[in-house]
Amino acid sequence: MMSVTPFPEKKSTLDKKLQAVLDGEHAEIRNEAREFFSRPDMLPPQPGIPKEEYRELTMQWVNKLVEAGYSQIGFDAKYGGGGDAKKSINFIEILSHQDLSLMVKQGVNFGLFGLGVQNLGSAKHHEKYLNDIMNGRLKGGFAMTEVAGGSDVQGVKTEAVYDHATKSFTINTPNESARKAFIGNAAKHGEMMIVFAQLKMNKDAESEGVHAFLVPVRDKQGKILPGISIEDHGEKVGLNGVDNGYISFSNVKVPREEMLDRFASIDDKGQYQTDTPKKTARFFKMIGTLVTGRVALSVASLSAAKNALAAIVPYADTREVFGDILLNKQATQTRLFPLLADAYAMHFATRFLIDKFVAGSPEVETLAAALKAKSSDNAIRTIDEGRLTAGGSGYMAENRYGRMRDDIDVFRTFEGDNTVLRLLVARNRLTEIRKQFNDVSGLKKAIKMAGLAFDNATSTFDLGKGRTKESHLLNPAFQHDMFAKREAAMLYDMTQNIAKAAKKPGGAEAAVEKSQNDMIAYADAYAEKVMLEQFVKAVNEQKDPETKAVLKDVCDIFAINTMVKHAAWYIENGYMKPDKTRALADEAEKLHEKLRPNAVALVKAFGIPEALLSVPRPQAAVAPVKKTGTNGPKA
Amino acid sequence: MMSVTPFPEKKSTLDKKLQAVLDGEHAEIRNEAREFFSRPDMLPPQPGIPKEEYRELTMQWVNKLVEAGYSQIGFDAKYGGGGDAKKSINFIEILSHQDLSLMVKQGVNFGLFGLGVQNLGSAKHHEKYLNDIMNGRLKGGFAMTEVAGGSDVQGVKTEAVYDHATKSFTINTPNESARKAFIGNAAKHGEMMIVFAQLKMNKDAESEGVHAFLVPVRDKQGKILPGISIEDHGEKVGLNGVDNGYISFSNVKVPREEMLDRFASIDDKGQYQTDTPKKTARFFKMIGTLVTGRVALSVASLSAAKNALAAIVPYADTREVFGDILLNKQATQTRLFPLLADAYAMHFATRFLIDKFVAGSPEVETLAAALKAKSSDNAIRTIDEGRLTAGGSGYMAENRYGRMRDDIDVFRTFEGDNTVLRLLVARNRLTEIRKQFNDVSGLKKAIKMAGLAFDNATSTFDLGKGRTKESHLLNPAFQHDMFAKREAAMLYDMTQNIAKAAKKPGGAEAAVEKSQNDMIAYADAYAEKVMLEQFVKAVNEQKDPETKAVLKDVCDIFAINTMVKHAAWYIENGYMKPDKTRALADEAEKLHEKLRPNAVALVKAFGIPEALLSVPRPQAAVAPVKKTGTNGPKA
DSSP states (O other), rough: OOOOOOOOOOOOTTTHHHHHHHGGGHHHHHHHHHTTSSSSSSSSSTTTTOOHHHHHHHHHHHHHHHHTTTTTTTGGGGGOOOOOHHHHHHHHHHHHHOOOOHHHIIIIIIIIIIHHHHSSSSSHHHIIHHEEEEEEOOOEEEEEOOOOTTTOGGGGGOOEEEEETEEEEEOOOOGGSSSEETTTTTTTTSSEEEEEEEEESSSSEEEEEEEEEEEEETTTTTOOOOEEEEOOOOOSSSSSSSSOEEEEESSEEEGGGGGGGEEEOOTTOOOEEEEEHHHHHHHHHHHHHTTHHHHHHHHHHHHHHHHHHHHHHHHHHEEEEEEEEEEGGGHHHHHHHHHHHHHHHHHHHHHHHHHHHHOOOHHHHHHHHHHHHHHHHHHHHHHHHHHHHHHHHTTTTTGEEEEHHHHHHHHGTSSOHHHHHHHHHHHHHHHHHHHSSSHHHHHHHHHHHTTTSSSOOOTOOOOOOGOOOHHHOOOHHHOOOOHHHHHHHHHHHHHHHHHHTTSTTTTHHHHHTTTTHHHHHHHHHHHHHHHHHHHHHHHHHOOHHHHHHHHHHHHHHHHHHHHHHHHHHHHHHTTTOOOHHHHHHHHHHHHHHHHGGGHHHHHHHTTOOGOOOOOOGGGGOOOOOOOOOOOOOOO | OOOOOOOOOOOTTTHHHHHHHHHHGGHHHHHHHHHHHSGGGGGGOOOOOOHHHHHHHHHHHHHHHHTTTTTHHHHSGGGGGOOOOHHHHHHHHHHHHHHHHHHHHIIIIIIIIIIIIHSSSSSIIIIIIIHHTTSSOOOOEEEOOOOTTTOGGOOOOOOOOOOOOOOEEEEEOOOOGGEEETTTTTTTTTTTEEEEEEEEEEEEEEHHHHHHHHEOOOOOOOOOOOTTEEEEEEOBSSSSOOOOOEESSSEEEEEEGGOOOOOEOTTTTEEEESSSHHHHHHHHHHHHHHHHHHHHHHHHHHHHHHHHHHHHHHHHHHOEEEEEEEGGGGGHHHHHHHHHHHHHHHHHHHHHHHHHHHHHHHTTTHHHHHHHHHHHHHHHHHHHHHHHHHHHHTTBBGOOOHHHHHHHGGGGGGOOOOHHHHHHHHHHHHHHHHHHHHSSSHHHHHHHTTTOOSSSSOOTTTOOOGOHHHHHHHHHHHHHHHHHHHHHHHHHHHHHHHHHHTSSSTTTHHHHHHHHHHHHHHHHHHHHHHHHHHHHHHHHHHSSSSHHHHHHHHHHHHHHHHHHHHHHHHHHTSSEEEHHHHHHHHHHHHHHHHHHHGGHHHHHHHHOOGOOOOOOOGGGOOOOOOOOBBBOOOO
């Protein structure tokens, strides 16, 4: 066995410098949030807490957000809000370190419901409701998903039929499979729901498409209102602080004014009015406002991944096993460091997403879908690898890996199933490309002009003998070229394959169906390109040499491991030779060893309050045994 | 949107024919077990069951196994057992469909403890204890793992010091980090533990190595005995029907006869006696007897994977979403069918493992380690993909994906952490090879003679233009060649790399440490080769043409997807050209479509009692809504 060589002490300031980079312009609200969630009354509950108790605790936490003035940050200043979406997202990012039940419950209440009213409604709704919602006087939810439809929102079966005589809608659930399902805040606390239903101008008319209605479901005493049926979903895999339920409607009358009418309304003569006559276009405009949720889930998932890293890296840094420190082992480094690099890459990518979101950029829908899928997948993998690295102690509930995994799990499903979102990314990009270049040959020409070769030629960066040299592999220009080529080439190949297959029976739609695997892989290539670009940009912005050098190493680990993951693709498509992919794999191992001494500083830089990382440190276990004699089991 | 075309009805007998293949010679005990675990009193508990209640329920189940005569099957017939290890493993395989807490609790009690006494002790222990153990009159556990040591059993710190004056050992826990940790049956029900400790012939002597001792920890009234301290681990991520605890020892006296003395004993003169003078060799002989546990975990993990497949495939077969059936979608097929094929491959591989185990074959340690790691990893992935495919309904606790995942999770850690096991596989194989061929050049020659080329030459099967033809890709000889070459080449490369690196400072041990990634990858290549070989053999044995054809498709899906996963390796090492790896990926998609109509029959063939698969079918949700008016939440 090897002797254990203690690692040289980490430079104490590196983590602070890195934290300053990660916190950026929002250090103030992030630090305030860190302090807030370290309060004893905000700490996550013990394992085994009964569901009903957990639900009440979460509800109290939501109220405390209101009292402390945090729930208002993202709302329109005109109605008493802070008017600062960016600050609000930064707050939610820190909140997500604490407990994901709170993240989801406040997200349902203030985000889906509150911002839903803000984004789908008009001034009359804002005036009537926004101040009450942001200040916790009106609690609500978002009744979109149905049992049968799942992520297929355009196909909801709930109906709202208009009657001009009473100037009201009648809302009905036509059958069991059209019940609203998994609705947060439904089982216990919600007083009002934004209900998505097919709008019909009379009971025999064709639907005008999916519209949103404000429907009270409980009175102030918590009694369920007539015509509303609610069933509790009971225990879930995780997020048991959130009260999810089914909702169905039986002849529920809703006044005309309670239709959220930003994109369509019913005028005084009882006529349907809209600026967007095409039904599908109208639907996507409406759905487009929901991107806030996906932005929030992207950063919340990132926080969950960081929680796992901040727990496991310091553990592995001191845990001795088989005569060595766990984190010195190649297998442990290979397990954790690519995920650490993913978290950093995702951090910078989500800053980009937040900026685009706040700027109202048209690409935000695609970007949010791609990053939400990637970030939530990364999170569960990171938590799982943390659990594995912690061994048996990771399986003890007190160490929180189980709840972290169970809570984050459904982040891959709600607000758009990750598979559905990846298909959406690819579809959106295919549409953009078609619009931009009119036809495929135009695309081909344009991409060629941008220096991207598609003819299976070796990369311009594949420099003969130099192609496996470290200086070349770590060159950001080479790395970016490889990520950009992959994204562009996959997009181009998809257009080609779909165009070819569309000529067969089944046409374009069948061709797209048979391209799902390519589309899904494409969506990740798109996300990875954004992640690399934003990471490289962040590295370049650093002035402090140490900070810059460490971030460059992390960026390289992200870049190299991502290319290694796609080695077969690069070779098959002629962008790399096999000696290069091998050299990349070797380089990854070297970079992991190089990163080793800075690993703890890199996770400390996440600035997660110690109180939220209740993972016993291994050194706590080496005190001499207390010879207290016999004692029975505690339980 | 595409119209929904109902799938042609499955041939009703296919599932029965496949089940007959899977059940093989043990159909009788497997069917008996299926009936037993369908009994209302054996059904898994509801979600949210409190820990203490779950523990008592699990204890009652263990007693019912005794009453029904199942706990005795694997024990020595001489002492009242059934003397049939193979039958016992088949029973446990079906048991594992029911509830993994029971699987683990009975495994601790009858397997680790009972078979531990049988395998590590001698006739005097067998006579004194075996009948009581197998008949539930003496409950016990296996106190091996310690807080600090984890999977490093050779390094346990608990001490047993012999004193010939009293002819007894004194057992002590030297410090907190040497407490026995995660010990099943410790917190509540265990009366006696097999305790692993360093044996010293006097308090200043050097240790003779790790030995096993029978130590009572509770009296018949459940009172903890003097000198024993037990702490309850409390809530765990999963397996909350099992009562795990820490145990420590303070001057606990154990009579000489209670040392399990199969490999070493203390004679009447107080002298240490052994047939295996080398300490490490003795340790590995002792540890070798523990392979039973890994065999059991391999099949239990397989059963868990089958549970998820048997739940999700019929669900996806009828679930409509976005205008089509979920299982018709390429993305769903790509998600589930490779895992279905993995389960079949693992089924046949574990039959091989069981045969080798019962025959006492020397390769069983390596084989069990490789398959335990692979099977438990496959299981959690399969459950997770099932959860994802089921969408929001998969997140409802009643549908069991959460508990399945939380329960199987630690199967990757206990009885040897999967990473440690994979390193063990590689180390064992390296040792075998070194013994067999004396030196590396001998190995090289031998492998060349066996027709395996290592000089980066293209495969003999890489037939020019024919190399991407379907008939070639589906040729079992080609597939086997690729799996065998990969296993052999990786082994050879490891020997070369380690030999080269061993010349550097740090020597052989450091060289091995720096080869962990290769070793881990090798262990899976070794497992995959066994899986393919056993699957191909099973296909060849079929007489019924339909059964044979379907199994061949599944085997192809396993073979092709495994090769696709390793595409970069095959190219980098010169065994495939990029056009071939692309052709393999295309072939996988074709095979998935071909398998589609038989998917439900393939999972029905697992023969899992319907009562154990409490996953609501989607058709249950399409009944017209009951207009019962208002009702409050159930909770």
